[in-house]
Amino acid sequence: MAKVFERPKALADVVTHYCPGCTHGIIHRLVAEAIDELGIVDRTVGVAPVGCAVLAYDYFECDMQEAAHGRAPAVCTGIKRVRPDLIVFSYQGDGDLASIGTAEIVHAAARGENITVIFVNNGIYGMTGGQMAPTTLVGHKTTTSPYGRDAKVQGHPVRISEMLATLEGPAYIERVSVHTPQLVNRAKQAIKRAFANQVEGKGFSLVEVLSTCPTNWGMTPVEALQRVANEMVPYYPLGVFKDIDAEGEDK
Amino acid sequence: MTFEMILAGFGGQGVMLMGQLLAYAGMTEGKHVSWLPSYGPEMRGGTANCTVVVSDRPVGSPLITRPGIVVAMNLPSMDKFEDSIKPGGLLVYNSSLITRSPKRTDIEVVAVPANEIANELGNDRIANMVALGALLGKKPMVEMQSILTALRHALPPHRHHLLPLNEQALDRGRKLVG
Amino acid sequence: MGERILMKGNEAIGEAAIRAGCRHFFGYPITPQNELPEYMARRLPEIGGAMVQAESEIAAINMVYGAAGAGVRVMTSSSSPGISLKQEGLSYIAGAELPCVVVNMVRGGPGLGGIQPAQGDYWQATRGGGHGDYRLIVLAPATIQEMVDTVQDAFDLADKYRNPVMILGDGMLGQMMEPVEFREQTVSSLAEKEWATTGLRNHPGRRNVINSLYLQPDKLEEHNQHLQRKYAEIAANEVRYEEVDVEDADLVVAAYGTTARIVRSAMEEARREGLRVGLIRPITLWPFPVEPFARAAERAHAFLSVEMSAGQMVEDVRLAVNGKKPVYFYGRTGGMVPTPEGVLAKFREILEGKHNG
Ligand SMILES: Cc1ncc(C[n+]2csc(CCOP(=O)(O)OP(=O)(O)O)c2C)c(N)n1
Ligand code: SF4
Ligand SMILES: [Mg+2]
Numbered sequence: 032m033a034k035v036f037e038r039p040k041a042l043a044d045v046v047t048h049y050c051p052g053c054t055h056g057i058i059h060r061l062v063a064e065a066i067d068e069l070g071i072v073d074r075t076v077g078v079a080p081v082g083c084a085v086l087a088y089d090y091f092e093c094d095m096q097e098a099a100h101g102r103a104p105a106v107c108t109g110i111k112r113v114r115p116d117l118i119v120f121s122y123q124g125d126g127d128l129a130s131i132g133t134a135e136i137v138h139a140a141a142r143g144e145n146i147t148v149i150f151v152n153n154g155i156y157g158m159t160g161g162q163m164a165p166t167t168l169v170g171h172k173t174t175t176s177p178y179g180r181d182a183k184v185q186g187h188p189v190r191i192s193e194m195l196a197t198l199e200g201p202a203y204i205e206r207v208s209v210h211t212p213q214l215v216n217r218a219k220q221a222i223k224r225a226f227a228n229q230v231e232g233k234g235f236s237l238v239e240v241l242s243t244c245p246t247n248w249g250m251t252p253v254e255a256l257q258r259v260a261n262e263m264v265p266y267y268p269l270g271v272f273k274d275i276d277a278e279g280e281d282k
Numbered sequence: 283m284t285f286e287m288i289l290a291g292f293g294g295q296g297v298m299l300m301g302q303l304l305a306y307a308g309m310t311e312g313k314h315v316s317w318l319p320s321y322g323p324e325m326r327g328g329t330a331n332c333t334v335v336v337s338d339r340p341v342g343s344p345l346i347t348r349p350g351i352v353v354a355m356n357l358p359s360m361d362k363f364e365d366s367i368k369p370g371g372l373l374v375y376n377s378s379l380i381t382r383s384p385k386r387t388d389i390e391v392v393a394v395p396a397n398e399i400a401n402e403l404g405n406d407r408i409a410n411m412v413a414l415g416a417l418l419g420k421k422p423m424v425e426m427q428s429i430l431t432a433l434r435h436a437l438p439p440h441r442h443h444l445l446p447l448n449e450q451a452l453d454r455g456r457k458l459v460g
Numbered sequence: 461m462g463e464r465i466l467m468k469g470n471e472a473i474g475e476a477a478i479r480a481g482c483r484h485f486f487g488y489p490i491t492p493q494n495e496l497p498e499y500m501a502r503r504l505p506e507i508g509g510a511m512v513q514a515e516s517e518i519a520a521i522n523m524v525y526g527a528a529g530a531g532v533r534v535m536t537s538s539s540s541p542g543i544s545l546k547q548e549g550l551s552y553i554a555g556a557e558l559p560c561v562v563v564n565m566v567r568g569g570p571g572l573g574g575i576q577p578a579q580g581d582y583w584q585a586t587r588g589g590g591h592g593d594y595r596l597i598v599l600a601p602a603t604i605q606e607m608v609d610t611v612q613d614a615f616d617l618a619d620k621y622r623n624p625v626m627i628l629g630d631g632m633l634g635q636m637m638e639p640v641e642f643r644e645q646t647v648s649s650l651a652e653k654e655w656a657t658t659g660l661r662n663h664p665g666r667r668n669v670i671n672s673l674y675l676q677p678d679k680l681e682e683h684n685q686h687l688q689r690k691y692a693e694i695a696a697n698e699v700r701y702e703e704v705d706v707e708d709a710d711l712v713v714a715a716y717g718t719t720a721r722i723v724r725s726a727m728e729e730a731r732r733e734g735l736r737v738g739l740i741r742p743i744t745l746w747p748f749p750v751e752p753f754a755r756a757a758e759r760a761h762a763f764l765s766v767e768m769s770a771g772q773m774v775e776d777v778r779l780a781v782n783g784k785k786p787v788y789f790y791g792r793t794g795g796m797v798p799t800p801e802g803v804l805a806k807f808r809e810i811l812e813g814k815h816n817g
Pocket of ligand 3: 124125151155157164
């Protein structure tokens with residue numbers, strides 16, 4: 032029980048570069064715990080994105096590859112196809128996965144690649160200083176939507192989980208959040224499941240995690256968590272969008 | 283005359299603004315100026331700095347590795363830049379936050395209790411103006427009036443009620459050294 | 461005369477583009493050029509234009525292709541990794557002969573590299589960069605004022621020759637502030653874009669097609685010959701450079717952009733020491749100013765190329781000097797910037813070496 036606060040072995044004992052109150056840190060811990068609990072750290076290879084998580088290759092205690100912006104699912108495919116015995120995951124932001132890397136994620140999902148994708152949706156480009164992301168909510172001001180995102184000009188935010196769930200390829204897609212302790216537990220289960228699926232050879236699994244960016248949202252960490260609850264969750268509903276295990280049962 | 287300086291502190295101490303005011307003031311006096319910020323993720327929570335050149339001749343390199351002047355608003359900044367100052371140069375440091383004394387003996391050193399003075403004036407956030415006042419007291423490279431013009435330009439109109447306070451801070455800084 | 465204002469390089473480019481008649485900008489965030497699309501996002505809607513943040517640099521350059529083909533002045537910008545992604549589009553744009561302006565605020569590479577200033581994209585910029593035989597006109601300003609003036613020039617050159625123009629800066633030029641003055645613009649009399657896809661009602665009886673496909677080899681060769689004639693004309697008429705103290709120089713330095721400013725700081729010190737050092741600063745990197753180097757090679761003793769790269773422009777200097785005199789190189793990479801002291805030490809090494817030998 033005291034173990035709750037212990038650092039997972041798959042998480043490096045270093046100070047991360049994330050801003051105070053940024054939930055990237057929590058999500059890192061959940062990924063590391065999942066790897067620990069499944070006992071796969073010695074055969075896992077992670078793929079880091081270009082985004083605030085670019086230095087993830089220093090934070091996970093497994094082998095890592097750094098991909099070009101948006102290309103992590105293709106890099107994962109390369110690794111997994113030549114060494115199917117490895118457990119391969121990508122960790123990507125919304126600019127990385129849902130903008131520049133849309134083609135790669137759609138086709139990795141469509142092929143049903145047996146990989147795990149952790150998709151961190153904070154509705155902004157954190158790393159580059161707060162530009163609009165494909166997931167930025169309508170009305171939100173960013174440095175490239177200075178008058179607030181206007182659906183007529185900048186279009187509507189993209190719901191990746193729902194979109195990918197229309198494909199035949201994926202085995203499991205769920206959207207979770209980490210803005211309350213209960214939800215952190217739920218997110219943990221989902222992430223673990225996404226890795227377990229790969230171990231069992233079930234195929235493409237993606238967990239979308241709603242995340243904060245207090246720095247570029249111009250908010251305190253607490254305000255940022257409230258924004259996730261009050262503004263993001265209504266547009267990005269939490270839940271399971273695809274689950275091949277459940278299919279047939281409730282359909 | 284050419285003044286080459288590095289102004290450094292942690293993000294939020296207003297060192298970027300300090301540098302812009304100097305550059306803007308120099309420009310309004312017809313001088314040649316450049317302002318070069320540090321940029322990128324190192325700014326996040328860490329130290330920020332800018333390099334400013336004010337000169338009566340066109341500015342060559344905007345990047346200065348051997349500055350004549352350093353203003354250090356916090357300890358990491360003094361640690362980083364003290365050694366780079368040219369012999370005979372000037373170090374202005376914020377003695378409210380920096381408790382160690384400078385090591386260099388071949389430069390001029392000015393300790394400014396910038397946060398203490400700013401607090402006395404009732405606003406911690408104008409510590410940068412106190413330091414700027416002290417710098418200009420030692421090296422009057424631009425007129426105080428030009429700095430005030432620059433401030434008027436830099437502050438949005440709804441902040442203009444803060445101008446007198448800023449002027450007081452500049453003045454206190456200048457008196458400290460003069 | 462306009463008033464002097466203090467502006468960041470990236471923002472100054474945006475304002476200059478607007479004043480040159482650009483109303484459309486397609487971009488994607490990347491450090492250290494973000495202030496340019498951000499400036500456009502604020503300003504263009506105010507004047508009836510638009511900044512569209514594309515889903516990628518590949519999309520952005522193809523938006524530029526479409527907009528340029530539709531006959532308007534259009535711009536995109538990025539930094540090294542993003543410029544690499546634009547190469548396919550640039551090849552098509554050059555092939556289809558579309559005018560546009562592309563800004564590259566170069567950062568350290570290769571790969572993801574870093575975000576600090578560099579000049580390692582010289583080869584990519586001056587050799588075309590994508591597939592096929594083509595050229596970009598490449599302009600390399602050294603100050604914010606020159607950058608502003610260059611933007612107008614870039615749009616005019618693009619329209620005049622129906623060719624993509626690249627403005628090659630670096631992280632320092634993008635981020636720094638200097639006073640600029642937006643001069644009164646002389647409206648250049650450029651030909652009407654009769655070739656643009658503006659709809660048949662605007663050019664009845666003639667269908668306009670924007671294309672770079674020529675399946676018959678003889679037709680493609682003809683097209684290539686036409687492009688090469690155009691490039692020869694550009695090379696004959698549009699070379700731009702600056703010479704400083706070259707007349708009596710024993711050592712002639714080649715440097716462009718911010719590096720040239722660092723070299724000038726070093727040169728002042730060198731002259732004080734009695735070292736006769738001159739500078740040729742290419743402003744057009746393509747077409748490269750061959751002639752001043754060839755001329756200087758008649759009397760100077762040696763040449764030195766100073767770059768924020770592992771040695772790229774030095775090859776063009778060698779071609780121009782054509783074996784007549786030794787050509788040396790000094791460079792820093794990865795976002796490390798040469799210092800005047802380092803450059804000066806190299807001057808001494810070369811000139812003293814000459815005296816000893
Ligand atoms: C080809 C290319 N284009 C652009 C960039 C600049 N860039 C770095 S991170 C990033 C976006 C980061 O946003 P996101 O993926 O949402 O991650 P976050 O920082 O929000 O976690 C961009 C555009 C790059 N490195 N490479
Ligand atoms: S910029 Fe935003 S996403 Fe990036 S570390 Fe800071 S808070 Fe997190
Ligand atoms: Mg993001």
